[in-house]
Amino acid sequence: MIDFVQNTLDGVMIGSSYALLALGFTLIFGVMRRLNLSYGPTIMIGAYLGTLLHVDAGAGAAAVAAATVLGAALAGVYVERLCFAPMAAGAGIASMVSSFAIWMQLEQAAILVLPRHTYAFPPLAAGAPLTLGPFLVRLDHATMLIAAAALATGVYLVLHRTRFGLGLRAIVGNPVAAHLVGVDVRLSTLAAFALASAVGGVAGYLVLAVDQQVTPMFGMWATFKGLIAMMLGGLGSIPGAILGGLLLGAIEAHAQWYFGPHIRDLVTFAVLFLVLVLRPTGLIGEAPPAEAAAYGRA
Amino acid sequence: MDDHWVGVLSNIGVMSFLALSAYLLLLTGEISFGQQAFFAIGAYAAGIGTALWGWPLAAALGWAALAGAAAAVLVGLPTLRLHGLYFAIATLAFAEMVRILFEMWRYQVPIDGELLGPDGADGFRGIRYVFESNIEPSQYLAIIYALLGAVLLGFLLLERSRLGVSLRMIGEDPELAELNGIPVKRCKVLAAGLAGSLAGVGGGLYAHLTTYVEPRTFDVMLGVHSLAYGLIGGLGTALGPVIGVAIDISVLESVRMFAGYRMIVFGGLVALLLIWRPRGLLDETVVHALKARLRSACRCVWMSARVGETRR
Structure with missing residues (x-):
């Protein structure tokens, strides 16, 4: 029983970073109705920028965090301009494939700048683990959970308490109608893309600071973890993204504990497959009305 | 023709099967991130056929096609109710499950004092039928392209048939197709099965080309590549995906002078191409x-x- 609770606790803490990854993904998908496969690699560009500062200039944790988030946002803007803004409304698959091509490009650019397989990444919070009765909580895990919760709340407030957020929600509902009532759809979309990439940047920073190392596999890892968490919770739903992320973390922690890393991934994909087949809208998502239209036609 | 180009052309031919498999589903409007699973199943099935069971190549390839089709129909039945991204991610989950299962699967038989067969993550070595039957690389190349030619001819006939029109119609608007009396579900499962068998044959050819397969080859990147080929070459004809493969593999092979900048140039070119032609060349x-x-x-x-x- 103690093991079970401890695993759940660990899983949820790791899962908070997945939740942030899914949150950024779902923001982009909600506004665009298109899949940005380059999402992970844009985060990786930020992380590599931070690592470069750390390796070359000995920058500390704060500067590395800022560089990671800023770099991810800028790379996100690049992807939006090249793969999403120029495509017509019906060209969802073209955008997706284009973002895949840019994935290859960003990954190679990162490897050119920092060619070694692993680089050290500055840790987040060092110190003895906290004890809660019989349970242990790593300090950096706790920091990660708190930062993730704060950021998710912040994104929620931006979406629901600001004019910009209102405009975004109008675009999610119906882009043409939003344009007609005076929302600058192109600019808002670009800003949402940058915001989502920055949220992903924070998630990436937290994960890497806990791992204390970065590898070129990180882009792919982030894309797929975010994608899985988003689909588990429900496409285009913020509470869904959070729930999906936390659940994915918990599932992984338990499966790892009982069966080891190989079966862990098998279990994750089996759960994802079953959730999609049995409950296609994800655990708490609603079927977005325009989704079928955007993807039904290439 | 020197050996290098025989190798490049063989690769283009084999990958074309996978690209055509993804293309066939794209015609019905579905994006699959999972065709590499059927490619893997075909590779293992055909390899086991010749290396462990001593079958001739033709029988092994037929068996690979059958295995690919059966698996695709089995997955297609529950997943083809889904649309768009939901279907894409369900196929991705399935393909990753297949890859992980192959990483754990061991089935080894002593053949001539040597253990052969799938050996988990270490892969499946010794699929030497082509070498042992004294088939020259250039002859094997001819086999690949004869089969690919037959498949392209099949696509040509399909495009002119009622079924082909139905598939494109479903891709345009499934509800309208249903209202016009097209059995959408049955057509989609049929397309998925055919796509699975194409990927299966491709996998079988691939296994005999490389003599060695390992599960990590069949990851999501392979699936997304096969999808991208159709969009680069064009969705208007079955030649499109083949052209897409040829552009990717031959450009990557020939532009060695770009060395470290290869993907930067190629990725950028593909992105620009898709702005110019969102449905390919x-x-x-x-x-x-x-x-x-x-x-x-x-x-x-x-x-x-x-x-x-x-x-x-």
Whole structure:
């Protein structure tokens, strides 16, 4: 029983970073109705920028965090301009494939700048683990959970308490109608893309600071973890993204504990497959009305 | 032809099967991130056929096609109810499950004092049928392209058939197709099965080309690549995906001078190409225009021939 609770606790803490990854993904998908496969690699560009500062200039944790988030946002803007803004409304698959091509490009650019397989990444919070009765909580895990919760709340407030957020929600509902009532759809979309990439940047920073190392596999890892968490919770739903992320973390922690890393991934994909087949809208998502239209036609 | 180019062309031929498999589903409007699973199943099935069971290549390839089709129909039945991204991610989850299962699967048989067969993450070595039967690489290349030619001919016939029209119609608007009496579900499962068998044959050819397969080859990147090929080459004709593969593999092979900048150049070019032509080089409009021109050219030739006849 103690093991079970401890695993759940660990899983949820790791899962908070997945939740942030899914949150950024779902923001982009909600506004665009298109899949940005380059999402992970844009985060990786930020992380590599931070690592470069750390390796070359000995920058500390704060500067590395800022560089990671800023770099991810800028790379996100690049992807939006090249793969999403120029495509017509019906060209969802073209955008997706284009973002895949840019994935290859960003990954190679990162490897050119920092060619070694692993680089050290500055840790987040060092110190003895906290004890809660019989349970242990790593300090950096706790920091990660708190930062993730704060950021998710912040994104929620931006979406629901600001004019910009209102405009975004109008675009999610119906882009043409939003344009007609005076929302600058192109600019808002670009800003949402940058915001989502920055949220992903924070998630990436937290994960890497806990791992204390970065590898070129990180882009792919982030894309797929975010994608899985988003689909588990429900496409285009913020509470869904959070729930999906936390659940994915918990599932992984338990499966790892009982069966080891190989079966862990098998279990994750089996759960994802079953959730999609049995409950296609994800655990708490609603079927977005325009989704079928955007993807039904290439 | 030197060995290097035989290798490059063989690769293009084998990958074309996978690209055509993804293309067939794209025609019905579905994005699959999972065709590499059927490619993997075909590779293992055909490899086991020749290396462990001592079958001839043709039988092993047929068995690979069957295994690929059966798996695709089995997955297609529950997943084809889904649309768009939901279907794409369900196929991705399935394909990753298949890859992980292959990483754990061991089935080894002693053949001539040597253990052969799938060995988990270490892969499946010793699929040496082509070498042992004294088939030259250039002869194997001919086998690959004969099969690919047959498949392209099949696509040509499909495009002219009622089924082909139905598939494209479903891709345009599944509800409208349903209202017009097209059995959408059955057509989609059929397309998935055919796509699975194409990937299966491709996998079988791949296993015999490389003599060695390992599960990590069949990851999501392979699946997304196969999808991208159709969009680069064009969705208007089955030649599109083949052109897409040829561009990718031959450009990557020939532009060695870019060395470390290869993907930067290629990724950027693909992104620009897709802005210019969102449905690929040979999209529907181009294909229609080409067909119309070809038809009028034929008519000209035919007419002038008849004019010649009457004069005589």
